[in-house]
Amino acid sequence: QVQLVESGGGLVQPGGSLRLSCVASGFRLAYYAIGWFRQVPGKEREGVSCISSGGVSTYHDSVKGRFTISRDNTKNTVYLQMNNLKPEDTAVYYCATQCWLPNTKSDSWGQGTQVTVSS
Numbered sequence: 001q002v003q004l005v006e007s008g009g010g011l012v013q014p015g016g017s018l019r020l021s022c023v024a025s026g027f028r029l030a031y032y033a034i035g036w037f038r039q040v041p042g043k044e045r046e047g048v049s050c051i052s053s054g055g056v057s058t059y060h061d062s063v064k065g066r067f068t069i070s071r072d073n074t075k076n077t078v079y080l081q082m083n084n085l086k087p088e089d090t091a092v093y094y095c096a097t098q099c100w101l102p103n104t105k106s107d108s109w110g111q112g113t114q115v116t117v118s119s
Contacts, residue, residue, distance in 0.1 A: 002026035004034075004095050009113035012085055020080040020113060022095035030073040035099035036080050038091035038115075050099030051078060058099070062088070085117045 008020040022034060033052045039045040049069040050058045057069045068081040078095060092112040098104065 004097070004110055006093060006095055006110060006113040009093060009115045011116045011118065013119050014086055014117055016085050016117070017081070017083045018085065018115060020082065020093055020115075022078040022080075024076045028073075029071070029076045029078065032097045033099050034069075034071065034078040035096050035101075036069065036078075037094045037096065037102050038089075039094070039112075040091045045094075045102040047100045047102050048093070049080060082115070085115075087117045089115060090117050091115060 003025055005023050005025070006020060008018060010018060012018055031053055033050060035050045036048040037045050038048050046060065048060050048063055049067055051069045051071055055071065059067060066082065066084045069078065070081070071078045080093070082089065092114050094109050094112040096104070096108065
């Protein structure tokens, strides 16, 4: 099967850091742009970051300067390094084989990984 699995979330204090992983199975991640998205209950899903197949990264203004997206094609994995976390970053984080289209059909999204930023 073809799937992406997110991991690395958890509970951290404001100002702390986490590194999320997005691991692909059933296909070669190297050939795709990969986007990170997040969603809070009762709120719309939003795009967070994107990395192209060539390694070019883009970010939502709210995370610019704090988050870094990267890829390791030998491990079939994309990472999201999150530094200086804020309570507003609390959400379920998802990855996908597209960028900046948060309203994509809902059944295309996986389980995600929970990030909670709280003192």
